[in-house]
Amino acid sequence: MNSTIVNMINEYFEEGDFSGAISDEDIEKAERALAVHFPLEYKAFLKSYGSGGICGVEILGVEGSEYASVVEGTERYRKLGLPNKYIVIENVDEFVYCLNTVEGYQVVRWDDTSKKEVIRYSSFDEYLQDSFQEAIDNWD
Numbered sequence: 001m002n003s004t005i006v007n008m009i010n011e012y013f014e015e016g017d018f019s020g021a022i023s024d025e026d027i028e029k030a031e032r033a034l035a036v037h038f039p040l041e042y043k044a045f046l047k048s049y050g051s052g053g054i055c056g057v058e059i060l061g062v063e064g065s066e067y068a069s070v071v072e073g074t075e076r077y078r079k080l081g082l083p084n085k086y087i088v089i090e091n092v093d094e095f096v097y098c099l100n101t102v103e104g105y106q107v108v109r110w111d112d113t114s115k116k117e118v119i120r121y122s123s124f125d126e127y128l129q130d131s132f133q134e135a136i137d138n139w140d
Helices: 003-012 024-034 040-049 069-078 124-139
Strands: 086-091 096-100 107-110 117-121
Touching: 003 124, 024 040, 024 069, 040 124, 069 086, 069 096, 086 107, 086 124, 096 124, 107 124, 117 124
Parallel strands: none
Antiparallel strands: 086 096, 096 107, 107 117
């Protein structure tokens, strides 16, 4: 995670925004459940924060050894046709943001009606920084 993201979190953090740091074992358990390998940037977020976000942004992640919102969200959308190479990282109601776990690690927008995959960001960090900045701009 880049320093800009960490600074945003530190400045706008409120109690309960994140579930908390997660172990490598819990991350690996979630990866096995989804049969994917998470990109390094996403793993860094999980290790430090687990799941959650600031200013109303809610990133799905791993909350502990018994529950992972990224697994629950991804399995739900896979039943609706989401390709297996994607994991759901944010549900925005009319669509979801997904992280490509295979090639390029881009963040795509996907919805269960059109089934279209639209590349929105080149990396998880780019997505996270932009999402947090937009939320901060609207928060103030």
